[in-house]
Amino acid sequence: MEWIYEPWPWYVSGPMIALIMFLLLMVGKNFGMSSNLRTLCTICGAGNTADFFKFDWKAQRWNLVVVLGAVIGGFIGDQFLSMDTAVAINPETVSDLKSLGFESAGTAYMPFELFDISAFTDVKSLAVLTIGGLLVGFGTRYAGGCTSGHAISGLSDLQLPSLIAVIGFFIGGLTMIHFIYPLIF
Structure with missing residues (x-):
């Protein structure tokens, strides 16, 4: 089970993404995360003030499940499957980032200085x-x-x-x- 703690190579994750895209195309769906913002605004009543938000949001429930899965998957990956939070980046890039004030460069996935x-x-x-x-x-x-x-x-x-x-x-x-x-x- 050690493989689950390591980043998956492109030849595993790439075909998995392709398989999901093939399935979405077969059922007539388009993948995109930003469309969920429109759906959430519509659910909250934005259609009352702007025509852009007047659409059947229930047809996009499947995409809201994708967002929920991304959030839950990210939490599980961070809390339970990440032994090392350092990012393998070029040492010159780490040096450049540190010279710009990002002392956490190379040790954390997201710079603490911003996040x-x-x-x-x-x-x-x-x-x-x-x-x-x-x-x-x-x-x-x-x-x-x-x-x-x-x-x-x-x-x-x-x-x-x-x-x-x-x-x-x-x-x-x-x-x-x-x-x-x-x-x-």
Whole structure:
């Protein structure tokens, strides 16, 4: 059972994702996590004020179960299946991150400097998280889906808009990490 404590290689996890995508395509479903935000807003009554939220949310219950499974699976993986929380990244990257003030780089999956509860008392961290969240939300709505929806579901369905969106995600990520990130930190 030691294999369950280690990251699974691409040749195991990749075909598993492909199998799930094949099954979803066979039953006419599109995978994407961001569509659940629309569903949750509709459940909370947002359809009373905006036409975008007027749709049959009950047809999306299956996708809410996916989100619940991701949350539960993440909790189980973190609490019971993770012996080592360090991320295997290039030592030069660790050095660069530490020079930018991320002392937890290379020892934790998510940097404590941004994701610890103390981030809510630091104005800079709070601003970065708020602005980043707004930009991700805007980009998701503007692109018509999130990275998982476009990169996994859209590309497997051979959709040109998804290919364009994925290229845009990569360009945006590269621009952020190489030019904007060093300016912020």
